Amino acid sequence: MSYPERIVNALDAVLPERGVGLRPRLDNELNRDVIVTVAGIDLRARWLPTGWPRQVAEALQKQPRPDILAAPKMSPGARKAATDAQVGWVDESGDAQIAVPGKLVVKVQQPDLLHKTRLDWRRATLAVCEAILSDRANPTVSSVANATGLSTGSVVTALKFLEDERHLAKAVERGPKAGRQVVDRDLFVDAYADAAEHLRSPISIPVGVLWRDPIAGVITTGRLWDAAGIRWAATSALSASVLAPVQTEISPMEIYVEGRTWSDLRRVAQLAGLQEIVGGRLVLRPFPTPAGAALSEESTVGFWSMPWPRAYADLRTTGVRGEDAAEHLRQEMTK
Numbered sequence: 001m002s003y004p005e006r007i008v009n010a011l012d013a014v015l016p017e018r019g020v021g022l023r024p025r026l027d028n029e030l031n032r033d034v035i036v037t038v039a040g041i042d043l044r045a046r047w048l049p050t051g052w053p054r055q056v057a058e059a060l061q062k063q064p065r066p067d068i069l070a071a072p073k074m075s076p077g078a079r080k081a082a083t084d085a086q087v088g089w090v091d092e093s094g095d096a097q098i099a100v101p102g103k104l105v106v107k108v109q110q111p112d113l114l115h116k117t118r119l120d121w122r123r124a125t126l127a128v129c130e131a132i133l134s135d136r137a138n139p140t141v142s143s144v145a146n147a148t149g150l151s152t153g154s155v156v157t158a159l160k161f162l163e164d165e166r167h168l169a170k171a172v173e174r175g176p177k178a179g180r181q182v183v184d185r186d187l188f189v190d191a192y193a194d195a196a197e198h199l200r201s202p203i204s205i206p207v208g209v210l211w212r213d214p215i216a217g218v219i220t221t222g223r224l225w226d227a228a229g230i231r232w233a234a235t236s237a238l239s240a241s242v243l244a245p246v247q248t249e250i251s252p253m254e255i256y257v258e259g260r261t262w263s264d265l266r267r268v269a270q271l272a273g274l275q276e277i278v279g280g281r282l283v284l285r286p287f288p289t290p291a292g293a294a295l296s297e298e299s300t301v302g303f304w305s306m307p308w309p310r311a312y313a314d315l316r317t318t319g320v321r322g323e324d325a326a327e328h329l330r331q332e333m334t335k
Contacts, residue, residue: 003032003034003047004024004026004034005024006047006070006072006092007024007034007036007045007047007070008024008034008036009092010070010090010091010092010096011036011038011045011068011070011090011096013094014090014094014095014096014098014106014108015038015106024036024045027044031046031059031062032046032047032048033045033046033047033066034046034047038100041100043067043068043088043100044064044065044066044067044068045066045067045068045069045070045090046059046062046066046068046069046070047070047071048069048070048071048074048078049071049072049187049190049191050071050072050073050190050191050193050194051069051071051072051073051074051075051078051091052075052077052078052190052316052323053075053077053078053080053081053323053324053327054327054330055071055078055190056069056078056081056082056085056087057081060085060087065087066087067087067088067100068087068088068089068090068098069082069087069088069089069090070089070090070091071089071091071092072091072092072194073091073092073093073194074089074090074091074095075316075323076319076320076323077319077320077323077324078323079095079097080320082097083097086099088100088106090106094108095108096108120161121161121195121198121199122158122161122199123199123288123289123290124150124154124155124157124158124289124290124291125157125158125161125162125195126192126195126196126199126288126289127148127150127158127289127290127291127292127295128144128148128150128155128158128159128162129162129188129192129309130192130289130291130295130306130307130309130310131144131147131148131291131295131307132144132182133185133188133189133192133307133308133309134295134307134308134309136295136307138179139159139162139168139179139180139181139182140179140180141155141156141159144158144159147291147294147295148290148291148294148295149290149291149294150290150291154290159180162180163180165191166183167182167183167184167187167188167191168180168181168182168183169181169182169183185334189309189312189330189334192309192313193309193312193313193316196288196309196310196313196314197313197316197317199288200288200314200317201285201286201288203260203261203262203265203285203286204265204283204284204285205262205265205266205269205276205283205284206276206277206278206279206280206281206282206283206284207269207274207275207276207277207280207282207283207284208274208275208277208280208281208282209221209253209274209280209281209282211281214238214241214250214253215238215241215242215250215300215303218234218238218253218255218303219301219302219303221272221274222302222303222304223302224271224272224273225257225268225271225272228271230257230258230268230271231257231258231287231293231296231304232255232256232257232258232268232296232304233255233256233287233292233293233296233304233305233306234253234254234255234256234303234304234305234306234311235254235255235256235285235305235306235310235311235314236252236253236254236311236314236315236318236322237250237251237252237253237254237315237318237322237325238250238253238254238255238305239299239305239306239308239310239311240311240312240315240325240326240328240329242299242300242303242305243299243305243308243311243329243332243333244308244328244329244331244332244333246325246328251281251318252283252318252322253281253282253283254282254283254284254285254314255282255283255284255285256284256285256286256287256288256292256296256306257284257285257286257287258286258287258293259286260286261286264286265284265285265286268284269284288310292306292310295307295310308329308330308333311329312326312329312330312333313326315329
């Protein structure tokens with residue numbers, strides 16, 4: 001479905017009178033602009049590929065200024081940025097906030113609707129994205145397979161999918177060493193992070209820690225897991241505090257560990273002397289992809305971290321402050 005159709009469908013779903021026959025007029029393909037007539041007035045609606053704060057900021061810098069921003073799913077930070085800028089917004093989940101003084105006011109908040117990522121995204125595909133985006137591998141079958149430990153078949157399938165999604169461009173050369181190129185790195189990161197969020201496992205346990213220095217605490221605890229042969233890697237704010245330090249509180253604290261079930265996580269916690277506590281400061285999760293452990297790196301002595309794209313995607317899920325910290329991490333890692 002084209003973005004003009006998606007804009008119209010999103011607006012039609014939230015307007016007071018459904019099916020009013022919105023007639024979009026493509027105005028600026030480069031800016032993804034569509035002119036729609038609502039309540040007798042023309043409004044400029046601009047499409048955002050994902051709906052994150054960075055995209056809102058970029059869209060508002062381009063002239064002419066849009067009246068409405070439309071996206072698959074506007075994140076909390078993006079909604080706040082649009083509202084602060086006094087620009088309306090709508091997304092495909094059925095949420096909207098549009099105000100045209102004296103003519104149109106629309107405010108819709110759906111009750112906890114889940115924005116579903118396309119079913120053809122897979123965890124193995126996320127691992128391939130992480131390897132490429134973190135420069136651990138080139139977009140070739142052999143390079144990605146060596147970096148991730150995934151089977152050749154899984155890598156071929158993932159690369160073909162990313163090519164079909166136009167995140168990778170196919171090279172003329174053929175064979176396992178044939179390369180592809182990233183088409184648009186920013187859009188690639190956006191698509192990956194969106195899929196990572198919605199394929200995030202619900203399995204996790206909170207544990208109690210009294211760390212005054214979280215990084216030192218992670219390293220000390222990690223040594224116990226190392227001694228027991230348990231692979232682990234920090235993510236989210238813990239990773240960001242090492243990869244792109246800022247003077248702010250390290251929260252949330254999340255660590256991926258080997259295991260698939262709640263029982264596995266409890267066993268890993270017990271090996272490190274950690275007690276499961278409701279509301280505990282540290283959250284343990286199973287590695288998010290089949291290559292999670294293989295792609296982790298020792299960012300500083302004794303501190304294992306997930307690749308920055310995974311830390312970025314995880315940090316984005318923690319609200320407006322998390323989105324701000326995630327954008328700082330992204331900027332620092334893509335300089």
